Amino acid sequence: MPDPHLAGLPGAILHDEVVPARAPWLHRVHKGETLRVVDLEGNQAVDFLMYSAADDAERYSAQDTVAAQGNIFLRTGAVLLSNEGRAMMRIAGTNVDYHDTIGGACSCESNTLRYGHFTKSQHACVENFLTANARAARGKRDMVSNINFFMNVPVEADGALGIVDGISAPGLTVDLLAEMDVDVVVSNCPQVNNPCNGFNPTPVRMIVAGPGPDAA
Amino acid sequence: MSQTADPYGAQAHARAMGGTRVAAMPTVPAAAADAPGPAIWEETIAPGGYASRRIGRGARLRLVDLEGDACTSLLLFNAEQPAERLNVADTLKVQWNGYLGAGKVLLSDMGRAMASILVDGAGTHDAFCGPSNQASNERRYGEGANHTACPNARDRLMLGVAKHGLSSKDVHPSITLFKGVKIGPDGTILPEVGPFSPGREVVLRAEMDLIVVLANCPHVLDPRPDWAVTALRATVWRGEIAPPDDPVRNATPEALRAFLNTEDYFSR
Numbered sequence: 099m100p101d102p103h104l105a106g107l108p109g110a111i112l113h114d115e116v117v118p119a120r121a122p123w124l125h126r127v128h129k130g131e132t133l134r135v136v137d138l139e140g141n142q143a144v145d146f147l148m149y150s151a152a153d154d155a156e157r158y159s160a161q162d163t164v165a166a167q168g169n170i171f172l173r174t175g176a177v178l179l180s181n182e183g184r185a186m187m188r189i190a191g192t193n194v195d196y197h198d199t200i201g202g203a204c205s206c207e208s209n210t211l212r213y214g215h216f217t218k219s220q221h222a223c224v225e226n227f228l229t230a231n232a233r234a235a236r237g238k239r240d241m242v243s244n245i246n247f248f249m250n251v252p253v254e255a256d257g258a259l260g261i262v263d264g265i266s267a268p269g270l271t272v273d274l275l276a277e278m279d280v281d282v283v284v285s286n287c288p289q290v291n292n293p294c295n296g297f298n299p300t301p302v303r304m305i306v307a308g309p310g311p312d313a314a
Numbered sequence: 315m316s317q318t319a320d321p322y323g324a325q326a327h328a329r330a331m332g333g334t335r336v337a338a339m340p341t342v343p344a345a346a347a348d349a350p351g352p353a354i355w356e357e358t359i360a361p362g363g364y365a366s367r368r369i370g371r372g373a374r375l376r377l378v379d380l381e382g383d384a385c386t387s388l389l390l391f392n393a394e395q396p397a398e399r400l401n402v403a404d405t406l407k408v409q410w411n412g413y414l415g416a417g418k419v420l421l422s423d424m425g426r427a428m429a430s431i432l433v434d435g436a437g438t439h440d441a442f443c444g445p446s447n448q449a450s451n452e453r454r455y456g457e458g459a460n461h462t463a464c465p466n467a468r469d470r471l472m473l474g475v476a477k478h479g480l481s482s483k484d485v486h487p488s489i490t491l492f493k494g495v496k497i498g499p500d501g502t503i504l505p506e507v508g509p510f511s512p513g514r515e516v517v518l519r520a521e522m523d524l525i526v527v528l529a530n531c532p533h534v535l536d537p538r539p540d541w542a543v544t545a546l547r548a549t550v551w552r553g554e555i556a557p558p559d560d561p562v563r564n565a566t567p568e569a570l571r572a573f574l575n576t577e578d579y580f581s582r
Contacts, residue, residue, distance in 0.1 A: 155483050160403075161444025164503060165534045170442060171501035181468070181485070183449030196501065200412070200442070202403020207425030211408045211571045224423075238397045241423065243487045253497040257413035259406055 102269065103136045106191075107307035114306075119299040120288035122226035124233055126151055126281050131308030132190060133274045133282065135247055139300035141264030143249040143287035145203045145223040147242065148178070148186055151279035154236060156180045160199040160243035170253065171196035172245065178274070181242075185277040192272040195265055198246040200253075203227060204289045213291045226285030234281060246287070247272050249294045263293045338363060338545050349376070351551035359530045359546040362465045366474035366527040367548075368393050371580070372555040375429075375518045375526060379436065379492045381544035383509040385536075386491040387445040387467040389475065389484075389527040390420060390428050396480060396525060398424045402441050402487040408568045412497060414439040414489060417562055419569045420518075426579060427572040428524065430562040433517035438494030438506045445471060445488050446534040455541045464541040470529035478525050491516055492546075493533035505535040509544075519553065519562075521576050 104111065112131065116138070117123045127133050135144055150156035159181040164170045166179055173196050176189045189197075205224035209217040224241065231240055248266040253259045288299050318324040338360030346353035354373070358380070359365050369375060377386055392398035401423035406412050408421055416434040419427045445467030451458025458466040460473065468485060475484045492514065494506040520526075530546045532538075556563045556573060563573040 155481075159444065159487070161442065161487050162447065162450075162534075165443035166450075168503050168535070169501045170497055170503060181447065183447045200403065201407050202401065205404075205423065205425070207423070207575070208401070208404045208408060208421075210425050210575065211404075211421070211568045215571070238423075239483050243403045251407075253412050253501070255499070257411045257497075259412040260410050261407070 103134070103271070103303060103305065107134060107305065108132060109308045112306045112308055113304070116301050116303050117284065117286045118301050119286060120221050121286050122230035123284040123286065123304060124230040124281065125304065125306070126279065127276045127306055128279050128308070129276050131276050131306055133276070134305040134307070135272050135274070136303035136305065137248045137266045137270050138268065138303055140268040140270070141248060141266045141296040142300045142302055143289070143294040144247040144302055145227070145285040145287050146245040146247055147227060147283045148280040149236070149240070149283070150180060150186065151281055154234070154240065154281065156182050156184070157240065157242060158186060158245070160245070163199060170200055172199055178245070186280050187274045187276050190273040190275040193270050194248060194272065197272065198249040198251040199243065200259070201246050201249060201251040201261055203244050203285065204287065209291065217291060220290065221288035223285035223287050223289070227283055230283045246294070261292045261294045264296065346549045349549050349551045351553065353549055353551050355548060355550035357548050359528060359548060361543040361545055362531055364470035364474045364527070364529040365548060366477050366525060367550070369520050369524050369526055369550050370552070371520055371522050372553045373520045373550050374432070374553045375520065376515055376549045377491060378513060378515045378547040379510065380512060380547050382512040382514070383542060383544040384530055384546040385493040385533050385543050386546055387471060387488045387529040387531065388491060389471055389486060389488050391525040392422060392428070393523040393525045396478065396484065398422050399484070399486050400428060400489070402489055406441055408572070409566065412441060414441055417565050419562060419572055421572055425572065426576040427521040427569070429521055430519045430556065431516065432519050432562070433515065436492050436510070436514040436516060438492065438508070438510065440490040440493060440495045440533070442495055442497070442503060443490065443534050445529065446531055450534050454539070465531055467529040467531040470531060471527055474527035474529065490533060493536070495535070503535065505533065505537070507533050507536045519556065521556065521573070522579070
């Protein structure tokens, strides 16, 4: 039986990896390649940043992205822009209604505000981002607002905003077509104090497909 | 012979300009008759201008939209260790609300209170869209570089951080004061860009020593075809740090823990 997670991916499978629960991930995706993120067990937030491989001072900008599309939610067709207003990736397809890019990443420090100082030693996404970025000589100054795939942050009429129960499900995916060469940095979110992971962090699968390095 | 043909003439020519007043300029030494305390910074920032300044813990920063069409992009850094900076996502998420106003705290990425909004006479602010950039200005106005007539906010912020030894990597996600957005039920961003009545003001209190970076350029979603923005006045005076019974400090359990973290940082 064919692997349903590979259905519809264009070209050859260039990379296929399961990122364990709570783990960081760093991978270069080249222009023209598609990165598919698979929410294996459902409602697992995947915190996501990216940097231009040519110059990592150019990086994902949540603010430029939502301003340009006039909407805070990331849906199929969304163009993920850099801080210079250039397309870095495009959501080529997703079977989740929308993804978040307002809520940012959890950190040990912000957890102390949100839940209390007893959470200070828990795992957090910023720790993962710093760990993965350190491999590419990036540091704290390179932290900016991120995407949270498979995470649900509605905004009410009075501005009330929060991470609520997810709208993803086991096996749902998001396909990201690279518009430039990018370093993708992921934290498979370890948060256990809110519903972003259904209070239970689980693995996700990262599949890169495309024409490959020999394509003309 | 030209007046500026030799150094003596050029010197006289230059010195004759001293004392000139224009609409947008700093007042040095600082003076502001309408400030509640002795002013330590007084500057009118031009349309399209920027400023960056170090201010001390407890200082009050008053921003006035003098003519009703100012648009203030704001960055904040911990002046002692600028790797600590405003975190817009945490500011919204931790306070469970997307709209900035009086009583809200601006939070750092280290879980600390950086600044409090003491007074908000505007009510139209934006924590979602961030600054314009060269590309967005070129699309709308045909140009957007710093040296053109239509500078963009992001590149103004870059110059502002550069004056403190920082670089483009440090232009973090910003907030925008005086121009606002609301979020519709389907996530649509609804700009509220005025122009508004003149004289609206916002007063912030620094909760730690800060590098404040301000740019005054049109909002990135301003629909008007012409680059339109008016002057911004900034005034700073010294003030007391938040007392234990401060209403902003005690407004929410999350704000209180942010203040406790800041106070813990200053336990030295």
